[in-house]
Amino acid sequence: MTAVGRTRRVRAAVGMALCLTMLATGCGGGSGDDGTVELRFTWWGNAERAELTQQVIDLFEERHPNITISPDFAEFEAYWQARSTEVAGGGLPDVLQMDYVYLRQYAERGVLLDLNPQVEAGNLDTSDMVSGLAETGVIDGGLYGVAWAGNTWSMAYNPALFEQAGVPLPEVGWTWDDYHNAIRTITERTGVHGAPDYIGRIYVLELQLLQEGGQLYTEDGQLGFTRDQLRDFWNSTASLRDGGYTLPPQESAEVAPLTPLGADLVASEMSWDNFLVRYAGETETPLALGPVPSDNPEVLGQYLKPSMLLSASARTEHPEEVAMFIDFLINDPEAGRILGGNRGIPATNAQREAAELTEVEQAVVDYENSLIEAGDLQPAPPAPPAGAGTIEALFLRLGEEISYGRISVDEAVEQFFTEAETALAS
Amino acid sequence: MTTQAVSASSSSATRTGARRRTLTTVLWHVGTLILLAIVLYPLVWLFGASLRPSHDIVGNIGLFPTSPEFGNYQRALEGIAGVPVSRFFLNSLLLAVGSVIGTVISSALAAYAFARIRFTGRGVLFALMISTLLLPFHVLIIPQYIVFQRVGLVDTYVPLLLGKFLATEAFFVFLMVQFMRGLPRDLDEAAKIDGCGHARIFWHVILPLARPAIITTSIFAFIWSWNDFLGPLLYLQTPDNYTLPRALQLYIDQTSASDYGAMIAMSMLALVPVILFFLAFQRFLVEGVSTSGLKG
Amino acid sequence: MATPTVVREAVETTASPPPVKPRKRGRNRRDQIAGYLFLTPWILGFVLLTVGPMAASLYLSFTNYNLFTSPQWVGFDNYVQLLSDPRYHQSVKVTLHYVLVSVPVKLVVALGVALLLNNSRRGQGFYRSAFYAPSLLGASVSVAIVWRALFSDDAIVDRALRLVGLNIGGWIGNPDYALWLLILLAVWQFGAPMVIFLAGLKQVPQELHEAAAVDGAGRWRRFISITLPMLSPVIFFNLLLETINAFQVFTSAFVVSSGATGGAGGPAGSTLVYTIYLYQRGFQDLRMGYASAMAWMLLLVVGLVTVLMFRLARFWVFYGGDDDR
Incomplete structure (x- = not known):
């Protein structure tokens, strides 16, 4: 550490000299002395999101002439590479879009700002959040993320294919066996595969664990399931796989980056409910959202997860303005109207009402509302531990290798536990 | 062109010779064009795709759409978050030209030292x-990021250009070294006898002769800078400073909807300046270098 | 002897200074000063921008470093772990396959096309630009989309291959063929070595060819005994640089394989080239120490390959400008 520290100092000194000579673009930026505050705000997303977010920023700046928001955006993967680099350099942006899977990692390592004092000071209001979302940003008592949008795990399906095969549409109370039978029947009768092999999706395992009263991660951040449970899960679709009822992995790889459902290759696919919007962008086939299968009709295992949160840098010089900006982003009806469903379904009631939603987005809201009204949603589990992102990717990769028949389930289980334990320990 | 060649010949002996030459020329063109068709097929496919509606691109194996439309280009030209597309082009151009200038100067100097001067430590360096x-x-x-961040140079073009002016791309230095070492040594010996120092040999003898290497370096430096994504991702924050690759990648996002049409349209547009640059510079590769004229 | 001095010195990096030929002292001192003057920008860049980061990554390779907290010294742990990491072995296997096939094929294609275009027939500018155009695209998502499309089931490549009796189907979803997709992509973008070959061909003095033609040497004979030797520095450059670059292939592999359900490097690890694994360890798993160890292992191996190539170059690379030929 001392070695690095010293070289850093030396390099900084030399760099300073360079900076003076290379003044073409000038050194740094920052807040001026005239009372204006400049906040850097980053998010991931596409061009359309950048467009809408800029409008919201303009609106905020109009209302707060002393605050300037300087935006920065990139696609998801690139976004996180840039953020990790910044973390190493010690300079996260003032306000950043946060993913649930990384929240604890960033919070526990002390790079995020605890927003509780700002809530207490009245700069940030989280009271209007939809069922349970307000709690999702709390880590060890501190508020490190504020949900901006939410989603829940769901079953998206193509009703026409279900009907063509004479299979009843998904409804609350259907079991995993029902689902597997539906997959078989649809494949046999329509020639379209009933579903992709879902064993790579860790959220399906989580769903089943929650239905059985378990959890994916324990309170102290360890794996919440045993080798046997994982083996059973990965074996559960073996007969579908071997019988050719689920979509062969080759075929889903062929159509990527389209999703199998979006490419009309399957009749159903489990994923986040707001993916319905993505599917609708990929195919013109009408799709619907249904309840997930459960062997325990009392518990569906679904919960409202923040699909993205807003966090602030622990090093920000303007916590008050940061809180005001976050408050505006999540609560302001006008901001909600502009953003619509672009970031997923808004997290606050005020913005849900204000948002102008497309038909598909409205269908997602209706789906969530029906779950809330039926009391089927349970509180979200604590934010996943540091390393959860690695584990999710590991799960996906091993699931794929099993689907390809490149690795036996037993081998995969061993590999998973070895790697996952390393990831959780580091 | 063929008829010209044929009619130009008069005697029967040269006529058969000319005919054979014409035949090889025709064969050469036909062969080259067939090869070219294979090599260019993917590009043509991309151009065809840029004329399709966005949802009809991925997974479509056809070449050209039956009813081409230009909506993708329209969307690509709209700009992003209030920043016009011309801005991205201009930023990319500025960086690319800066890179070319910096790389050529610094790499040529370093290469001359490695290739033509004997000094202690040359091998180690x-x-x-x-x-x-x-x-x-x-x-x-x-x-590297930490260095620039500590100095407060993030969100400027300095981190993207400084290295170019300091010959940090060893590829180019080595490329020029290889070319310069191929130049006959008697040239600078002659110049030395005439009393020229290294500066003058470099400027008057080596640089003119190393022109193919310089042109090659310019072309690569331009294109690499033009296509660089990671540097601008880490070092540019304000959208006004973004380059084309950063803008390009914003049409794709795995967590939200992707607009493949606009992205491909944009990458077609982004090709135009590099092709023009290449066309302009490759001409200098054509003229062979004759060393004989300089010997006297 | 055709031993290139610079190379010999580069290979024998022992501290002993290169032999100084007896010369006039004044000339020699002037050379010393001029050498360092000409090298000033490079030395500055090396010291300011390159040495520090390289040293830092070497240091980090002996630590656990998650980017958030300060690195913790673990000695050779990362290197030891590499030896028993099955995924690391897979990445080495995939990379070797990629390097050994893509480099020679790409260079032969590049040299072939360069020779084809090295004449004064009409339309050279057009042909050159057209053959170079694929390389202008870089490794963007557009390339990934078109490449996946061409090699998908029942697309043009599949149909063409069926005509000759090969029935492969889609390549990208098939772990046995996915890497070939990347190899073919590398070969398709043969523009850079082609341009370098062209520039090299332009430097072959025309009068040598003319003199040989007068002596009655045929085209093939002239190619073997004039073009190839005169081109050897450039061939060597291309071979070395393409090899080094192929060992570090990243962006094209990343964008093409990112669509795989199991993430980049798929399907089933079949395109897991070295730097994709390094990237995943460093930036996704945030194990930068491990990634740095991987980087230095690569440096060692590619460094050995480089030294070997420089040594072998003595036997076949000919520099017209060397004084001790």
């Missing part, structure tokens, strides 16, 4: 230069 080629850039990103 050369080996060190080659070794900088060997480390994958991923592990260098973070330390």
Whole structure:
């Protein structure tokens, strides 16, 4: 550490000299002395999101002439590479879009700002959040993320294919066996595969664990399931796989980056409910959202997860303005109207009402509302531990290798536990 | 062209010769064009795709749409978040031209030293230069970022250009070294006898002769800068400073909807300046270098 | 002897200074000063921008470093772990396959096309630009989309291959063929070595060819005894640089394979080239120490390959400008 520290100092000194000579673009930026505050705000997303977010920023700046928001955006993967680099350099942006899977990692390592004092000071209001979302940003008592949008795990399906095969549409109370039978029947009768092999999706395992009263991660951040449970899960679709009822992995790889459902290759696919919007962008086939299968009709295992949160840098010089900006982003009806469903379904009631939603987005809201009204949603589990992102990717990769028949389930289980334990320990 | 060649010949002996030459020329063109068709097919496919509606691109194996439409280009030209597309082009151009100038000057100087001057430590320094080629850039990103961040140069073009002016791309130095070492040594010996110092030999003898290497370097430096994504991702924050690759990648996002049409349209548009640049510069590769004229 | 001095010195990086030929002292001192003057920009860049980060990554390779907290010294742990990491072995296997096939094929294609275009027939500018155009695209998502499309089931490549009796189907979803997709992509973008070959061909003095033609040497004979030797520095450059670059291939592999359900490097690890694994360890798993160890292992191996190539170059690379030929 001392070695690095010293070289850093030396390099900084030399760099300073360079900076003076290379003044073409000038050194740094920052807040001026005239009372204006400049906040850097980053998010991931596409061009359309950048467009809408800029409008919201303009609106905020109009209302707060002393605050300037300087935006920065990139696609998801690139976004996180840039953020990790910044973390190493010690300079996260003032306000950043946060993913649930990384929240604890960033919070526990002390790079995020605890927003509780700002809530207490009245700069940030989280009271209007939809069922349970307000709690999702709390880590060890501190508020490190504020949900901006939410989603829940769901079953998206193509009703026409279900009907063509004479299979009843998904409804609350259907079991995993029902689902597997539906997959078989649809494949046999329509020639379209009933579903992709879902064993790579860790959220399906989580769903089943929650239905059985378990959890994916324990309170102290360890794996919440045993080798046997994982083996059973990965074996559960073996007969579908071997019988050719689920979509062969080759075929889903062929159509990527389209999703199998979006490419009309399957009749159903489990994923986040707001993916319905993505599917609708990929195919013109009408799709619907249904309840997930459960062997325990009392518990569906679904919960409202923040699909993205807003966090602030622990090093920000303007916590008050940061809180005001976050408050505006999540609560302001006008901001909600502009953003619509672009970031997923808004997290606050005020913005849900204000948002102008497309038909598909409205269908997602209706789906969530029906779950809330039926009391089927349970509180979200604590934010996943540091390393959860690695584990999710590991799960996906091993699931794929099993689907390809490149690795036996037993081998995969061993590999998973070895790697996952390393990831959780580091 | 063929008829010209044929009619130009008069005697029967030269006529058969000319005919054979014409035949090889025709065969050459036909062969080259067939090869070209194969090589260019993917590009043509991309151009065809840029004329399709966005949802009809991925997974479509056809070449051209039956009813081409230009909506993708329209969307691509709209700009992003209030920043016009011309801005991205201009930023990219500025960086690319800066890179070319910096790289050519600094690499040529270094290459001359390595290739033509004997001095203590040359071998070691050369080996060190080659070794900088060997480390994958991923592990260098973070330390380099920290340097520029500490100095407050993030969100300026300095981190993207400074290295170019300091010959940090060993590829180019080595490329020029290889070319310069191929130039006959009696040229600078003659110049030395005439009393020329290294500066004048470099400027008047070596640089003109190394023109193919300089042109090659310019072309590559331009294109690499033009297509660079990671540097601008880490060092540019304000959208007004974004380059084309950063803008391009914004049409794709795995967590939200992707607009493949606009992205492909944009990458077609982004090709135009590099093709023009290449067309303009490749001409200088055509003229062979004759060393004989300089010997006297 | 055709031993290139610079190379010999580069290979024998022992501290002993290169032999100084007896010369006039004044000339020699002037050379010393001029050498360092000409090298000033490079030395500055090396010291300011390259040495520090390289040293830092070497240091980090002996630590656990998650980017958030300060690195912790673990000695050779990362290197030891590499030896028993099955995924690391897979990445080495995939990379070797990629390097050994893509480099020679790409260079032969590049040299072939360069020779084809090295004449004064009409339309050279057009042909050159057209053959170079694929390389202008870089490794963007557009390339990934078109490449996946061409090699998908029942697309043009599949149909063409069926005509000759090969029935492969889609390549990208098939772990046995996915890497070939990347190899073909590398070969398709043969523009850079082609341009370098062209520039090299332009430097072959025309009068040598003319003199040989007068002596009655045929085209093939002239190619073997004039073009190839005169081109050897450039061939060597291309061979070395393409090899080094192929060992570090990243962006094209990353964008093409990112669509795989199991993430980049798929399907089933079949395109897991070295730097994709390094990237995943460093930036996704945030194990930068491990990634740095991987980087230095690569540096060692590619460094050995480089030294070997420089040594072998003595036997076949010919520099017209060397004084001790």
